[in-house]
Amino acid sequence: MLIQERMKHGSFxxxxxxxxxxILEKKEAITHMTIEEIATESFSSKSTLVRISKKLHxxxxxxxxxxxxxxxxxxxxxxxxxxxxxxxxxxxxxxxxANNIATLEKDSISETLSLLSHDQLRETLTxxxxxxxxxxxxxxxxxxxxxxxxxxxxxxxxxxIIHKLQNEIxxxxxxxxxxxxxxxxxxxxxxxxxxxxxxxxxxxxxxxILITSIGSNTLIxxxxxxxxxxxxxxxxxxxxxxxxxxxxxxxxxxxxxxxFNLNFEENLNLKIDASKYIEKDHxxxxxxxxx
Numbered sequence: 001m002l003i004q005e006r007m008k009h010g011s012f013x014x015x016x017x018x019x020x021x022x023i024l025e026k027k028e029a030i031t032h033m034t035i036e037e038i039a040t041e042s043f044s045s046k047s048t049l050v051r052i053s054k055k056l057h058x059x060x061x062x063x064x065x066x067x068x069x070x071x072x073x074x075x076x077x078x079x080x081x082x083x084x085x086x087x088x089x090x091x092x093x094x095x096x097x098a099n100n101i102a103t104l105e106k107d108s109i110s111e112t113l114s115l116l117s118h119d120q121l122r123e124t125l126t127x128x129x130x131x132x133x134x135x136x137x138x139x140x141x142x143x144x145x146x147x148x149x150x151x152x153x154x155x156x157x158x159x160x161i162i163h164k165l166q167n168e169i170x171x172x173x174x175x176x177x178x179x180x181x182x183x184x185x186x187x188x189x190x191x192x193x194x195x196x197x198x199x200x201x202x203x204x205x206x207x208x209i210l211i212t213s214i215g216s217n218t219l220i221x222x223x224x225x226x227x228x229x230x231x232x233x234x235x236x237x238x239x240x241x242x243x244x245x246x247x248x249x250x251x252x253x254x255x256x257x258x259x260f261n262l263n264f265e266e267n268l269n270l271k272i273d274a275s276k277y278i279e280k281d282h283x284x285x286x287x288x289x290x291x
Contacts, residue, residue, distance in 0.1 A: 002215040003068050006056055016052050019044045028072050035061050057216065067216075074115065074214055074231075082107070084232035084243040101242060108230040108243040109250045115214065115228040116254070124225045125258050127207045131181035133159035135206070137169055137197050138185035145245060146185065149252040155274070156260060156267045169193060173200040181207045187244055188235065189217025198222035211251055227251050 007020045022042035023030060030038060039046050053064040082104045088097040128134060134153070136146045143164055150160040163172045176182065182201050186194050189212040201208055202222050210223035213231040220226055229247035260267050
């Protein structure tokens with residue numbers, strides 16, 4: 001859920017509600033304001049701002065302010081020319097549909113990139129690098145998106161296990177060891193099965209990398225590293241997961257590429273040598289494909 005939504009609908013006292021209304025009205029105007037200035041302008045106190053932050057499950061005002069402004073920046077920058085839920089209508093031509101889907105997917109990748117930072121990537125890559133294997137937990141179509149990541153990582157000798165049997169994933173989490181890590185993919189961050197899995201992984205001291213939407217959700221509380229995806233789609237009222245799927249695939253491609261780059265020459269030679277040996281019978285008359 002977006003921070004703004006949680007502010008609007010959360011349980012707050014009258015004095016806290018006054019401050020929240022001030023923050024929601026000013027939005028990015030609070031960027032360079034100190035906690036003292038905001039308290040003065042909203043006729044409250046620093047302690048009120050801290051209480052609000054705690055109720056929203058942040059460590060303090062500085063963290064809430066930072067995450068609130070990041071959310072505002074993301075929403076302001078979002079391209080809304082194409083509706084991610086219904087990117088075409090019955091009146092659109094075939095080429096209009098093709099163009100709209102291309103534009104939507106390109107915009108979704110650009111938005112996902114805008115939500116990434118060097119420190120986030122470095123933190124996530126360190127977890128993957130130190131792990132003996134990677135467990136992937138997800139539900140429904142998100143499991144399918146993980147297959148190519150698993151395939152690519154296997155080709156450079158990194159074990160990835162996708163846990164597909166929904167009645168078994170809690171057992172799989174129970175058996176996971178601290179020298180492994182887990183990637184959990186969840187758009188809402190509120191899937192009950194995945195929350196149970198996260199709790200078990202945390203008990204086992206297995207580092208968790210979460211791929212999820214912007215805003216706050218339950219799974220974030222159990223995660224060591226959080227990567228955000230483009231958040232354009234409704235939960236149910238949509239034609240397909242165009243934006244979400246391409247955003248997740250992009251992040252998995254980034255993780256694979258960054259891990260590959262840790263041992264670039266070794267991994268490249270491994271892939272080339274293996275392909276030449278195993279796929280030696282492959283050929284093409286297309287000059288674009290020839291080595």
